[in-house]
Amino acid sequence: MKGFPTEQDHPPDTYVLRLYITGATPNSIRAVANLKQLCEEHLKDRYTLEIVDVYQQADIAESDNLVALPLLVRKFPLPERRLIGDLSDTKKVLNGLGLTR
Amino acid sequence: MPPSPKKTAPSLPRLRKTPTGITGLDEITGGGLPTGRPSLICGAAGCGKTLLSLEFIVRGATAYDEPGVFVAFEEKAEELALNVASLGFDLLKLQKEKKIRVDYVHIDRSEIEETGEYDLDGLFIRLGYAIDSIGAKRVVLDTIENLFTGLSNQAILRAELRRLFGWLKEKGVTAIITGERGDGSLTRQGLEEYVSDCVILLDNRIANQISTRLLRIVKYRGSLHGTNEYPFLIDAEGISVLPVTSLLLDHDVSTKRISSGVPALDDMLGGKGFYRGSSVLISGTAGTGKTSLAAIFANETCVRGERCIYFAFEESPMQIIRNMKSIGIDMKRHLDSGLLEMHASRPTLFGLEMHLVDIHKKVTRFRPKAVILDPITNLVTVGSVSEVKSMLIRLIDFLQAEGITVLFTALALNTIVSEQTDEGVSSLVDAWLLVRDIESNGERNRGLYIMKSRGMKHSNQVREFVITDEGLDLVDVYLxxxxxxxxxxxxxxxxxxxxxxxxxxxxxxxxxxxxxxxxxxxxxxVASLHAEFESLQDELNRSYIEEDLRKEVMEQNRREQTAGRQHKNTGNGKSKSK
The missing domain is CATH 1.20.5 (Single alpha-helices involved in coiled-coils or other helix-helix interfaces)
Known part of the structure; x- marks a missing residue:
């Protein structure tokens, strides 16, 4: 896993997102699809997205305090936001990411 | 003693159990919690759920070599370690040794936005990883209900919980789930629906302003278990649960006799004193010397080189020592030599059951040969008579099973000696001495008699009980x-x-x-009569002789006269003077 980008590495309006999924479960697949579509629509070219399969890295479950999955974390801009679920409720996702205008 | 797990034929498989290592709990569960299954521990806040489950993990790691995972939803690992450090559990050290693992799961609703379907795979993976990393056999989820406050989708949560418990079973770990008590149900979220193998309910009940912690096994599938409420104590060594009913009455008895410390009293008891391991009750009105008798018995036990614990509910140890010194008994030296322990506490310090647990613990630690409770009457202030009786029954049972002689003193509240009451223990004890006031002629004296003494010849007489500078003595009363x-x-x-x-x-x-x-x-x-008789006799003799003489003289005279007529008489005068 490569070093995660920090605030300094990014222009202020760039979004740093991380999505935790569990393999190819329906929820995970839906979450990935929903997020990709959403980002293309609202955050074109100003986001970095990392997708983490927790099954592959079981040790991060504790260190990253994972309970409910899929989990989308907005690492930047601060403050950190956490969104759980398959991201099908677009309004809530946008709200959670602070993208509502 | 613990009920046997199940009265089935030996060939049938028995439910395997995992010992908790918690004093007393394994006895009432018949060996521990069901192995490889989740158990539910529920109770209101402050009941000791977290502590009990943590002790399960710690004891498993230290005593049974079974690593354990503690998933804390409420407290951080550091807080938890700090909280149980007072009980002598070194969580950090155990974590370093990879014997236990504490995982703090934090869920905050305000930080989380729910955006659709989700599951608790994160928790599963996390738990699975924790279990596999140390090879855990025991798992605690404390308190999993916190998920319900952090996440709002009840349907998902319930389905996931059901899956979680199934998964835990599959994993073969012995788990404890804790749950907060709800209104009208065992837990607020109805966790008992999911965990149905073993449910333990903790309670903290306050009666007469004294709180007592109680534990009850609500259900235990596939196993016999104690069904009563058992008091338990949280102290410096963790939790101890005291089995209430071990009334099997199958303890060994001793035929050895021990002195009461008062030789005259031993004489009344068939010359040898009490049986070892028996229970003795001394009852009487105030100021009749019950404490003195008890102290002398304690002293005598120590003089024999045996250990003794004195539980005082009325006086401080120093006070008893001072008072006993005045009757020539030095108890201080036994305290100094370590043979005697004195514990003084007001009965109101804690509930009856706590007293029992406390006595139980102290006795188990000190292993004395004799225990003295002075007086049991005061215990009534913290419980009803029937409660006191039930407590004393259990205490006597416990002590007799251990072969410990126990001596109670009891204050008879009225001067009329009741033959039945005295906290109702009179029927339980082996020997009952009664000290009573005998008041007459403006004076109060003490009389002692033996109401009963099982299995030995004993005096039926009332003795006067005198307290002197050199100790106690019994004097025959005047009948x-x-x-x-x-x-x-x-x-x-x-x-x-x-x-x-x-x-x-x-x-x-x-x-x-x-x-x-x-x-x-x-x-x-007699002498004078004798003399009289003699004089009379003399007199008679004299007259008799005179008669004879006269007769002789007359005879002679006549012969002379006769001779004179024949030869011319020479004169009358001559014959007369003769």
Whole structure:
């Protein structure tokens, strides 16, 4: 896993997102699809997205305090936001990411 | 003792159990929690759920070599470690040794936005990883209900919980799930629906402003278990649960006898004293010397080189020692030599059950040969008579099973000696001594008698019980035509008897003198009569001789006259002067 980008590495309006999924479960697949579509629509070219399969890295479950999955974390801009679920409720996702205008 | 797991034929498989290592809990569950299954521990806040489950993990790691995972939803690992450090559990060290793993799961609703379907795979993976990393056999989820406050989709949560418990079973770990008590149900979220193998309910009940912690096994599938509420104690060594009912009455008995410390009392008890391991009750009204008797028994136990614990509910140890010194008993040296332990506490310090657990613990640690409770009467202030009785039954059972002699003192509240009450233990004890006031003639004396003493010949007499500078003694009371006399009445009676004896002897000698005198008088009378008789005899003899003489003279005269007629008489005068 490569070093995660920090605030300094990014222009202020760039979004740093991380999505935790569990393999190819329906929820995970839906979450990935929903997020990709959403980002293309609202955050074109100003986001970095990392997708983490927790099954592959079981040790991060504790260190990253994972309970409910899929989990989308907005690492930047601060403050950190956490969104759980398959991201099908677009309004809530946008709200959670602070993208509502 | 613990009920056997199940009365099935030996060939049938039995439910495997995992010992908790918690004092007493394994006894009432018949060996512990069901192995490889989740158990639910529920109760209101502050009942000791977290502590009990944590002790399960710690004991598993330290005593049974079973690593455990503690998933904390409420407290951070550091807080938890700090909280249980006072119980001597070093969580950090155990974590370093990879014997336990504490995982703090934090869910905050305000930080989380729910955006659609989700599951708790994160928790599963996390738990699975924790279990596999240390090879855990035990798992605690404390308190999983916190998920319900962090996440709002009940349907998902419930389905996931069901899956979680199934998954835990599959994993083969022995799990404890804790749950907060809800209104009308065991847990707020109805966790008992999911965990149905073993449910333990903790309670903290307050009666008369005294709180008692209680534990009850609500259900335990496939196993016999104690169904009562068992009091438990949280102290410096963790949790101890005290099995309430071990009333099997199958303990060994001793035929050895031990002295009561008062030789005269031993004499009353067939000359040898109490049986070892028996229970003795001394009851009486205030100020009759119950504590003195108890202290002397304690002293005697220590003199024999045996250990003794003295539980005082009325006086401080120093006070008892000072008071006993005044009757010539030095208990301080036994305290110093470590043979005697004295524990003084007000009964209101904690509930009855706590007292029992406390006594239980102290006795188990110190292993004395004799235990003294002085007085049990005061315990009534923290419980009803029937509660006190049930507590004392269990205490006597426990002590007798251990072969420990126990001596209670009880204060009879009224002067009329009741034959039945005394906290209702009189029927349970093996020997019952009664010290009572005998008041008469403006004086109060103590009388002691043996109400009962199982299995030995004992005196049926009332003895006067005297407390002197050199200790206690029993004196035979005076049983006379005027009834039982004690104290100065007895002394007076004894004096008057002695006087009577002297007077009688005196009177006797007086009579002897009289008789002597009478004899002398009579003897002198006899002598005078004798003399009289002699003089009379003399007189008679004399007259008799005179008669003879006269006769002779007359005869001679006649012959001379006759001769004179024949030869011319020479004159009358001659013959007459002859």
């Amino acid at each position: 006379g035509p005027d009834g039982v006399l004690t104290g100065s009445a007895r002394d007076a009676q004894q004096i008057s008897e002695a006087t009577g004896r002297i007077l009688r002897t005196h009177a006797l000698s007086q009579k002897d003198v009289e008789i002597g005198r009478k004899r002398k008088v009579l003897e002198s009378k």
